[in-house]
Amino acid sequence: MWLFIEIIGFLAAIIFAIMGIVAKLRKKDTMKRNFIIAIAAFVLFIIGAVNLGADNEPAEVAKESASPASAAPTVEPTANPTVPPATEKPKATEPSDEAWQKSFRKIALNEAGAYIEIKVKGTMTNDLIKSRSGVIKQQADKITNDDKGKFMDLAAAVAADDTENVKKIYTELGGEDFPELHKAAKPVVAKEEPTKENPPTITKSEYEKIENGMSYKKVQQIIGGPGEVLSEGGEKGTEFYTIMVVYYGEGSLGANANFMFQGDKLLNKAQLGLK
Incomplete structure (x- = not known):
């Protein structure tokens, strides 16, 4: 118009x-x-x-608004998109002092229990008495609570082959009950135990071959046996499953080595008196 x-x-x-x-x-x-x-x-x-x-004028504005050129700019994907950081796995925790103290107690009580069991079966030898008493004394030296004196007495009773006193102290320290604890002991056997080609004891050279991160199976292959399990916790097959193992050593009296595994990997090791 x-x-x-x-x-x-x-x-x-x-x-x-x-x-x-x-x-x-x-x-x-x-x-x-x-x-x-x-x-x-x-x-x-x-x-x-x-x-x-x-x-x-309004028609021109409407045309510009509807044109593709006025649309919001398309953001081109970057050549190197940022990858979200992976969730960190929980780090393996070092055993507490309390855990170590419990393991020392358990090793000593296990040795005393083994001594009683062997005495009742009548297969005890002088070498076994020395070995068992030495391990108990070595663990007693590392115990720091009020029971330290009793563990020292336990080591002395085993060394003296005083079975009744060993049973008494073992019970007072909270050792687990088992059938041989209530049976009479038999005298020491004069003959010594036969030697084996690769006994499940640990030497200093074997200990030095073992490194943190090794699996429990690899450690067994190096030493020649599974050792003695002192404690375990967590669910088997998971990365949080923890197990503590002791091997009795070849060397000075009471020589031994402790190994702690978590998630089937060696986390920590310690030895005393190995040669």
Whole structure:
């Protein structure tokens, strides 16, 4: 509509302006009227042009909004996307001092229990007495609580082959009950135990071959046997399953080595008197 008004106004302004000029030249009375109409037509032309521009501006804005160029920019994937950090596994914890103290007590009581059992069966030898008493004394030296004195007495009773006193102290220290504890002991057998090609005891050289991170099976292959399990905790087959093993040593009296495994990997080791 405004385009039509603009065109009519423009044409009328030109036509009547020309007619006004011609009338002036011919000195006709219509000159003034023609110029007035021309001016009015020109004003109409201006009005049409202004309104036509106002109508077209929103259409242009709408067109720009709908065009793909005005859409939100697409974020190109980076060549090296950031990889979220892997969840850290819980670190293996070192055994507490309390755990070590419990293991020392258990080793000593296990040795005393083994001494009583062998005595009742009548297969005790002088070498076994020395070995068992030496291990108990070595563990007693590492105990720091009030029972330290009693464990020292236990070691001395085994060394003296005083079975009844060993039973008494063993019971007072909270040793586990078993059938041989209530039976009479038999005298020491004079003959010594036969030697084996690779006995399940540990030497200093074997100990030095064992490194943290080794599996329990690998340690057994190096030493030649499974050792004695002192304690275990956690669910078997998981990385939190913990087991403490002792091997009795070859060397000085009471020589032995302790190994702690967690998740079937050696976490810590300690030895005393190995040669």
